[in-house]
Amino acid sequence: MKIKQYRTQFIQELSGIYDVLEVESFFYLILEVKRNLKQIDLALNPDLSFSEQEIADWSILVSELKKEIPIQYLLGKTNFYGLDFEVNSNVLIPRPETEELVEWIIKENLNVGKSNGLKILDIGTGSGCIAISLAKNLPHAQVYAIDVSENALATAKRNAISNGVSVTFLLQNIxxxxxxxxxxxxxVSNPPYVRNLEKEEIKKNVLDYEPHLALFVEDNDALIFYRKIAELAQTNLRKNGSLYFEINQYLGKETVKLLENLGFKNIELRKDIYDNDRMIFCVK
Structure with missing residues (x-):
């Protein structure tokens, strides 16, 4: 079957579950991973075809996508801040909003500590996307990363190796x-911050397949990780050291208040690309 014909069939089968543009993006993502072909390649070579085995392989992916399993888990990889990361059910799929947090940290620290070193700690590293992206783009920095999950750390370690960076990983319950x-x-930390009361807002592909350990906190103490990390930062940040958080969009003011009460200064709350309160910076 010609790939162009199969593309039409693929979109028809999944368009009742996903937006058509999203299904189209799935098709070209799979095509690039499985056949190393981009959209332009197919446009320039309309007679390219799939073998029977390839169609069988794609059919399995279609059946899994119908269950709303995230495509990143099905392919076993995703891109974050220009780097490829292995992802699986032990780690959250990195989000574009988190790339904005990484960009902020890199811009603020590009020339900091080049002569005497820069030590960075990522708490709740998951796939390692934050720590590894920082290590790649701030090569003068020593980067450490903590997670409570052994399986997540194993994934992060593989990602560090594949991206050619050195990160010290630690198994620790913060x-x-x-x-x-x-x-x-x-x-820096992107800790669990989704309250149980917000579960109804979460899409099925996230709720059913991504690790709840890395997502959810109890409604009655939604800032538990922020409070603990900020308290540790009072002891373990150098004077004028920086603390960065990704936050719950509904709790921006509350998180700012928490940091104010703990004595941090220069607190800045930023919105993400979707105009939601998403990132906070402060100084010890």
Missing amino acids: LETEDLMQEFDVI
């Missing part, structure tokens, strides 16, 4: 940590 045992210039 809520049970009393001291980080060393000082850092930058601490």
Whole structure:
């Protein structure tokens, strides 16, 4: 079957579940991973075809997509800040909003500590996307990363190797940590922040397949991770060190208040590309 014909069939089968533009993006994403072909290649070579085995392989992917399993998990990879990352059910799929947080940190620290070093800690690293992107773009920095999940850390370690960076990974439950045992210039975290009451807003592909450990917090203490990390930062950030968070869009003011009460200064709340309160920066 010609690939162009199969594309029409693929879109028809999935368009009742997903937006047509999203289905089209799925098609070209799979095509690039499976056949190393881009959209332009298909346009220039309209007679390209699939073998029977390829159609069988694609049919399996279609049946999985019908269950709303995230395409990144089906392909086992995704792109974040220009780098390829392995992803699986042990780690969250990196989001575009988090790329904005990484961009902010890189811009603010590009020339910081080049002579005497820069120490960065990423808390709740998951796939390692934040830590590895920072290590890649701030090569003068020493980067450390913590996670409570052994399986997540195993994934992050593979991602560090595949992206050619050195990151020190530590298995640690941050809520049970009393001291980080060393000082850092930058601490960053994208911790669990979705309240159970917000589950109805979460899409099925996230709710059913991404790790709840990395997503949800109890309604009655939604800022538990922010409070704990900020308290540790009071001890383990160097003077004038920076603390960065990705946050719950509905709790921007509350998170700012928490940081104010703990004595942080120069607090800045930023919106993401979707105009939601999403990132906070402050200084010890």
